[in-house]
Amino acid sequence: MLNVIYKGIIALIIGFGANSFSIADGELLFDDEFVFDDYKEESGEWDDGSDIFGDNDINTEKSFSWLDLSVTQKYGVNPASAYSTAMERTELRLGTSGSVFDSGYGEVEIKAIKYWPSDSNNVIEATDIDVEKAFLQFSFDDWSAKLGRYTIGWGELEGGALDVINPSGGITDPSMISQWILSSNRYFENSDLSFFYNTNPRITKSKLLMLKNDSYDEFGLRYGISEEGSDMAFYAGQLVPNDAIINLTDGLVYATPYQLLGFGMNKAFDDYLLKFDVAYKHNLQQNRLGQFVKVDRIDWDLAFDIQKNDRTILISVNSQYLLDFYSDYLTPTLTGSVSVDKNSTTYMARVNDKFGDSDWSWNTSHIILSNNDLSLTSAGLDWDINDHWKASLGLTYADAKPNRALSLFDQYQRVNLEVKYQY
């Protein structure tokens, strides 16, 4: 515990120090007096030649302007295990972006991670270098094409019924993972038609298990329409599941494609933004007692995005409804298989806000997953130190029902601290 506190203090001191170095010593803003009196008394107070910041005071020009660089130091401890360190890693990101020929644009970002000995991943690998993002995009008349590694978001709700192309980092890390994709768009006056193709979909599975037939392609179409106060889109595609599923009859894992038809829309009402997605999914893999079958399912979600001053609130419900349900449907887990509900509902509430006009902000969320199989609570505190430095503290706690699909996460607890420098 002391170790954690020590590291936290060090990180905050680093951030504070960085901030302190850049505080101007009484930076002069005006040559004239500044008062807020009755309007009649103010004549002549302002010098028309006044400039708040002299040109030399605020310099936004940076050396190596083509280079985007960030360094992030992450710590994570597990309070449930005597505050032992679960994560201690340093991430370095280098990137650049810009025009390519007359009608092209490209971006590339490389991520290198150093896992320190106390990091749980260190037993697998000490360092990792990966392409986080790399793509070329060309645009001609009403067409554009994009090839490379990036993310595509479908649907209105992140992680919702239609957000199925890019996998996420899991329940405790919802950030999306990019994939190698070819996509093309045709633009019309108030609508657009897009197509994507992925020859090597990323599939999450245990390294101990063998994936059967992992060479499926995935592809999809989206037709979006934008109207005043509302956007909507229709979807169709063949997708490969982001998570492989173990076949209880032969012990191999499968990620065979399923077909999807969907619709998503949003509608603005004053401060509120209503979001709705619905998807019909055909040929999803499913274990039954002694069988590995394909089933159909209807997924939908409904969300309200509410903004009040700096406060944003997201409330959502997500449902997965199995068609042709049988009571012997099973979900495999590490400790055996468990029964499946015909309808699985997930609720989420999330709030972000600032502390007054300060550089500090907070967030909290509560998610009840899969008919309350798992309850996940998180809270965070962010400090926007300056244009280059940021620090954040996060707490996560999960409570799962025993003998259910997500029981592995029971009593999951983490305290994470992150300090980031960006240039």
Added chain:
Amino acid sequence: MNKLILSYSKSTLLSVVIGALLILQAPNVYAETNLSAREIMERVDVESRKSTDSAFTRMKLTTCKYGLSGGKVKCAEKARVKLIENAQINTGEGNQDTKSIAIILEPASEKGIGMLSYSYDDSGRDNETWLYLSALGKVKRISVRNSDDEETESASIFGTEMTTEDQETGKLDDYTYELLEFGTFRGREVAVIEATPKKHRISKSSYGKTQNWIDTERFITLKVQMFDKYNNPIKKLEVGKVEKINDVWMGRSLTFFNTVSNRLTNMKLEAINFDMDIKEDFLTQRALTDQAFREKFLKDLRKQAK
């Protein structure tokens, strides 16, 4: 990043500049003291619209917490700086609506974020805003404040002291205007006009009233004092560096002072170009998702601007 995005404006930055500054293109207009308050504001609005059409701007937004020292305003912390490019056109019936796109160039943490805004003159139509979030690979519509909740303030523009309400143009019928007096302000003949939101508008406004110092020759606002609904001064806009650019009078430096939070934001126009060839096709969601398309147009605009 999400926090930043959620604090983004729902409308155009150029409108802030132009709508607040109010421009006069004709060089030989003399003070028209016989105009009523409403007529002066109409004149200001008309001239403003002329100059906002097809404009391409590069601006620097500088924000900091301030204090007074020796009678001078001084920054109490390192200022936050954002560098932005903005393209805007007027559109719709009578060119009363606007479409614009703003792209953040600096700081690095926000670089490339684009915001598309459609602003409607008709108070019965809600303004619209979309953001492109590259991490999610999608365009998100942002809900725009139009509710009747009196406790809700207008959204901050890019996390600065400017709000969406500060940039609004048109909607003159939403206010009553009173001419407080004529006088001289910073060596210019001005009319001080008080604008009070009407009943249907006040519930949507952060302000109980504003007092506007209007240059009666150039029809440009030199200063605005904003009051809350209890008649307390809460914010002030000062306009500096008034210049004639492309036969248009405008201030190249606007400073918003929030006297409640003691924070200020200065908007400095580094470059502004009017009568640019900005096609309406560019100001669509495509400009957010198709970076090649966007860069091509921006390159074109930068070339035109030279």
